Amino acid sequence: MKLHGSPLTRAHVAFVHDIVMAALSFVLSLYLRLGGEVAGWWSGGELGLATLLFAGIAAPVFISQRLYRGVWRYASVSDMLALARAATLTVLIFTAFLFLVTRLQSLPRSQLIINWFVLIALLGGPRFLYRLFKDHRQQTKIARASGRIPVLLVGAGDEADLFIRAARSQQSDYVAVGLISERGARVGRHIHGVDVLGSVDQLEQVVAALQAKGAAPQRLIITDHNMDGGAVRQLLDCADRLGLSLSRIPRLTDLKDGVSDRIEVRPIAVEDLLGRPQNVLDREMMERLIGGRRVLVTGAGGSIGSELVRQICALKPAHLILYEACEFNLYTIDMELSQRFPEIERLPLLGDVRDHARVNAVMTQHRPELVFHAAALKHVPMVEYNPDEGVLTNAIGTRIVADACRDAQVALMVQISTDKAVNPTNVMGASKRVAEMYAQALDLAEGPRGGTRYVTVRFGNVLGSTGSVVPLFQRQLAGGGPLTVTHPEMTRYFMTVREAVELVLQAAAFGTTDGQERGRIFVLDMGEPVRIVDLARQMIRLAGRIPDKDVKIVFTGLRPGEKLFEEIFHGAEPPVPTERPGILSASPRAADAQALGLALDELATLCRQHDRDQVLRRLQALVPEYVRGDTPSSLAG
Known part of the structure; x- marks a missing residue:
């Protein structure tokens, strides 16, 4: 068996899983709509035929939407949108076919809407549960790995998000133990489970608290490329007092959107110390x-x-x-x-x-x-x-x-x-x-x-x-x-x-x-x-x-x-x-x-x-x- 030109792999297992979930979603949504009355459908044989028809329509739709090009381990918002499109097409085609055959006389219209929600949940739920499971295992490996450098990130924006995702890779040299927000606006929140522990002004207290927990950082890494030179100089002075090195990650455009990427941080350059916030040019x-x-x-x-x-x-x-x-x-x-x-x-x-x-x-x-x-x-x-x-x-x-x-x-x-x-x-x-x-x-x-x-x-x-x-x-x-x-x-x-x-x-x-x-x-x-x-x-x-x-x-x-x-x-x-x-x-x-x-x-x-x-x-x-x-x-x- 081949799927999109690929040999028999996990994609085929995922395909079988999705067809089973499609059939189950039809039965479950009908039960949610009719309750005990669904038994009348089963006795007449209509439930079985309708379930097979729904699953049969779902199969080519799922393949056409390329649901099996992605990897469950890296399920993302774009994968969720693809699942939503596949569910929508399946329900619409099934509705049109059933209307031509039975004029929808034996099926409650609201069941179709319920079916759409149930199908998305049954298709997307296992994918994201699998990702959470793999992420947890990966984090456990990272926590146990030797040689990883614990780092404290300065900045709680998009670059920090990409760094943390990339740091989960086994090839990464770093593990983020906390985040520092420039203005303190995001203190108390977290990005991918890494807490925003304080503002730049509270850096020394944050480092002391991490040391008390046995998670002392060895390096400060600046993730915000809009930080002006004066702020970088203050960070360098503070890092020097704390015995930490100071580095910077590449710009957002230099980072690939892939969690397996290896991020190479670079030392702070003199340009970073003297730079100013960039004015918008015409x-x-x-x-x-x-x-x-x-x-x-x-x-x-x-x-x-x-x-x-x-x-x-x-x-x-x-x-x-x-x-x-x-x-x-x-x-x-x-x-x-x-x-x-x-x-x-x-x-x-x-x-x-x-x-x-x-x-x-x-x-x-x-x-x-x-x-x-x-x-x-x-x-x-x-x-x-x-x-x-x-x-x-x-x-x-x-x-x-x-x-x-x-x-x-x-x-x-x-x-x-x-x-x-x-x-x-x-x-x-x-x-x-x-x-x-x-x-x-x-x-x-x-x-x-x-x-x-x-x-x-x-x-x-x-x-x-x-x-x-x-x-x-x-x-x-x-x-x-x-x-x-x-x-x-x-x-x-x-x-x-x-x-x-x-x-x-x-x-x-x-x-x-x-x-x-x-x-x-x-x-x-x-x-x-x-x-x-x-x-x-x-x-x-x-x-x-x-x-x-x-x-x-x-x-x-x-x-x-x-x-x-x-x-x-x-x-x-x-x-x-x-x-x-x-x-x-x-x-x-x-x-x-x-x-x-x-x-x-x-x-x-x-x-x-x-x-x-x-x-x-x-x-x-x-x-x-x-x-x-x-x-x-x-x-x-």
Whole structure:
């Protein structure tokens, strides 16, 4: 015997079971309706014929509804819906057949409704009883198994539900001993028999209570991916006091809906400590901006530029031009895009934004509609030691790109800036402020009559980018330390590369829809700044070591051009809320585009003559708030 092409297996046993239950449901429902009067049916032989007819109709219906593809061990809501459909079809077909034969004269109509409920109960009941039995046996095995790691889950939502279900598998390394609710709203309830024991604020009491029961957890696992960085830092501190490790499960989209899946938890990363609750982005607006358009990205192989082109490709541009000065970076991002987005038409071009002829030739030949200007020299000490090169790239290069966009009638240029441009104390920040000024001046000069829009986006330090403190700490940790911090009070704003690029795209889309935003600078609401020494200590603890004991922290003093505290707004540009949560705009500080252009011509000449002192004097004249730090003797001459 075969059922749906399968050899004789448990599916056939289940099929026979269901046919018997179908026959029994007809007799039982008739008894519930008629009581003792059902004996009159039996004596006349009608009961037997009707029961056989009902079971005979049920057989092909059950097979047609594929009731035997599932496994009773994993019976779920979808299986229950399939049983309900099968019961409904069986009763309806039986009713129609009996109406044609007897006009339903000998059978009470209400019996058919009762039969539907009884049939579902007899089909579904044994399946779910079997699942409960197997679950109980599985839990017993897990409880007795050696080597399982008892864990306390932080978060009582969908991810916790999937984790607990997957942890019941014999392949799982973990057993959940309790749940912690972020806000305490679900305390006293349970998920699959695992109790919600308290809120995050009650973590220490919960762990103490579990220890008293002999069920002490060895690890905290965060299941809520919307938890902000401040809450994660508090959990890390508490876990450290309790002697517990802290981990996170994959995102819900990375978990398969199968109880036999093996869930691999991962250590908390520095991004988790610094992340913020994600603001809802207007994806439709971003798709309208990018979709079907020709886009050019300068600095396409850099840390910001490469993430920018990835997200742009996901929005399906008509054509993408990758403009990059470093051959290796250009090759790397081009190969990645060829594998991830083979359908996107793209063109990798080697070129420097300081090369006026090259930039103009690219703009004239390829006519991009949107330009994202991410090319920059951004490592503060390196630019401080090489100010002429930094100004040539960051200020003069931006001017060259912006003018080329205007001449080629580009619809939009997005200038990517930095918080170091606010009250700068270094050449890098001052040169980026000049770039901001020129983009703002051109945007204001165009006015409401149209022309190229220039949108400037400003954000703080990007985790993992070139020159970021995080990769430095990671390299120092790998070498055994020490971790070098310039000053115990130094603070910085941080964001992830993904957040930075999403801000760029969102601000670009928003800036093109509101003419009143001309000349403004869009800034991410980055929350509170983070002390670098605190970040260093947290990274040491994440590595499983003890700060100041296993790994030392050494204070080296401020480097040339560094300042203790970064700002994201100048006093003369008060922040103004926008329609998008989490994005602010800075009121423009107007500058005359023509006068600024003449000053930049002079600055470019000085840079190409490598007259360092004159470059710095001219830069300070352009950016009066630029305060030059102490110049090391090695820079003299």
